[in-house]
Amino acid sequence: MSSVRSRLVQLAILVAIIAIAPLLVPSNYYLRVMTLIYVFGLAAVGLNLLMGFAGQVSLGHAGFVGIGAYSVALGSVHWGLPGLYSVVLGALASAAIAALVGRPILRLKGHYLAVATLGFGFLIALLITNEAGLTGGPDGISVPRPVVFGWRLRTVEQWYWISGVALIVGVFIAQNLVASTTGRALRAIHDSEVAAQAIGVDVAKQKLKVFVVSAVYASIAGSLLAFCNGHITPDSTAGFLRSVELVTMVVLGGLGSVLGSVLGAAVLVLLPQVLTVFHDYEHLMLGLLMVLCIVILPTGVVPSFAKKFASSGA
Template sequence: MAQRFATPLILALAIIAVWFLADSNFVLRVATLVFISAFAAIGLNILVGDAGQVSLGHAGFLGIGAYAVAVGPASLGLHPLLALLAGVLIAGILAMAIGRPVLRLRGHALAVATLGFGILIAMVINNEAWLTGGPDGMRVARLEIFGMRVRGSDTWYWIAAIILLLGAIVAKSLKASPTGRALRAVHDSEVAAMVAGIDVAKYKNTAFVISAVYAAIAGGLLALYDGFVTPDMAGFLTSIELITMVVLGGMGSVLGAVVGATILTALPQLLTAFAEYEHMALGLIMMVVMIALRAGIVPSLAALARGFGRKAR
C-alpha cells in the first residue's frame, strides 16, 4: 500500500515545491505543459512498459481528444467538458476496435501498423478542413464552469497537477491489481502467460484502450489550455516525443514517465540560449543519458541506489 502511493506523494511534493519556487507565469506555463505531457506518457507507459507493446501512432488519440473539444462546441454546441467526454469515448471505442487485429502483430509489424493509424488520423484532420480547419487549425472555446471562465496560469497549473496526480494514482493502482500482474506476465512472455491461463489478447487490448483514454484526456486538456489546436498535435513527431518520454524516463515506471516528460518538455526551454544549436544539444544530452542509464533514468538510478545501499551495509 505504501509503495502504491509513494510516487503520487513524490509528485505532490514536487508540484507544491514548483508552485512556491515559480517566479513567473512562464514557469507555471511550462510546468502545466509538463503535467499534461506526463499524463499522456503515463498512459502510454501502461501499454509500452507494462504490457510490452509498441505504439508509434499514439498522437492520433491525443488529436482525437484535442479536436473533440474544438469541434464539439463549435459545430454541435456541446459544453467543452461534454465534448471532452465524447472525445475520450471515441478514442476508447476506436482503440478497442482496432486493438484486437493490430495487437496480434509483433515487433516491426506492430510499430508500422500503429504508425499507420497515427498517420491516418492526422490525414483526416488535415483534409477535412470544413470541420477541423485543416492545416490552419481552429480555435477552442474557453472552458466555463458554473458560468465562470477558467483562466489564469495558476488555475490551469492546479487543474493539470490534480489530473496528473489522479492519473498516477490510477496507474499505480493498476500495477498492483490482478490486471497489472497479468500485463507484466504478458510483457515477460506471451507464451508463458497463455500457459498460465491469461487471455493475452484481452489484456493487450485493455492496455491499449487505457493508454488511448489517457492520451485523449491529455489532448483535450492541452487544447482547452492553449485555446487553439493544429494537426501537429496528432502528427508523427508528437508520437515520437511520447514514446521517447517513456523510454528516456524508464519503461514500466510511472515516475519515469513523468521524468521523461519533464526533460522533453522543459529542457528545450532551458536550451534556447544555444539558439540554432538547441536541438543538437538536446539530442546529445538524450544520447548521453541513454548510454549511461540504459534502463531509463528512474530505474537506473534506483538500481544504483540499491547497489550503494548494499555496499554500505
C-alpha cells in the first residue's frame, strides 16, 4: 500500500469512527469520554511528532496544555476576549514560549533533555498555582463557554463534534508534515543527528520547529479541555502526572505512529473508566496492564500489530 493511500485509509477510519460513534453510544456520558479521547489524542499526536519522529524526549509537555487552558480562562474572565481569540492567543503564547525555551533546552540530549523539560513543566505548574489572584490557585478557575455566531457552545454533543473535527485536522496536518521534507529530516535526526547534519539537515532548526509545532498542538488541546470541562485546575492541565500520561499515550500507541497516538489516548482514557470496578486496586491494575502492554508490544500497539499483519501477509 502506497504512503498516500495508507494515510488516506487511516484518516478515513478516524473520520468514520468519529461520525458513527454517536449513533452507537447509549448516553452523553460516553460522548463525554470520547470527547476527552479526542482532546488528549490531539495533544499526543503533537507530542509524537517530537518524540516519535524527531527523537526528542519531553516530560513537561503538559505545561503547554496548561498555557492553552488558562489562556482561554483568563482571556474570557479577565480580559473579555471571545473564545476563539483566546484559543489563538494561547497557541501563539505557547509557540513563542516554545521557541524561547527550545533553543537552549534542545541542545541537551538524553537524560539531560528529559530533566530540562521536566523542570519547564514544573515551572509552568508552579506559576499557575502561585498566581492565585489571577488563576484561582490550586482550586482552579471557571471557564465561560464560548459564543460563536450567537450560539453558546455548552452541550456535550457540540464539544464532541468540535473536538472530533479538531483531531481530524490535527491528524491530517501531522500526516502531511511527516510525509514532507521536514518529516524526512526529522526521521534522519531521530536515527543520527551527526549523520543528518552531514547530509545538510539543519538539526537545531528542525528540532526547534517540531518543538514549536508540538507545543501548539498541546495548547489547542488544553483550550478544548478547558471549554469542555468548564472548570480547570493546575493539576488537571499542567500537572506532572498529566505530562506522564501524554508520554504514556505516545509510547503505548507507538512512537512514530500518528494514528497510534490517538489509540494510546483512547486506552489511557478508557482504562480508568473500566477499572473502577476494582475500587481500591484501580491504580494497581492500571499500572499492571500498562507494563504488560509495553512488555508484550514493545514498539507500541499500532506498529506491533502492523508488523505482525505485514509478516503474516508476506
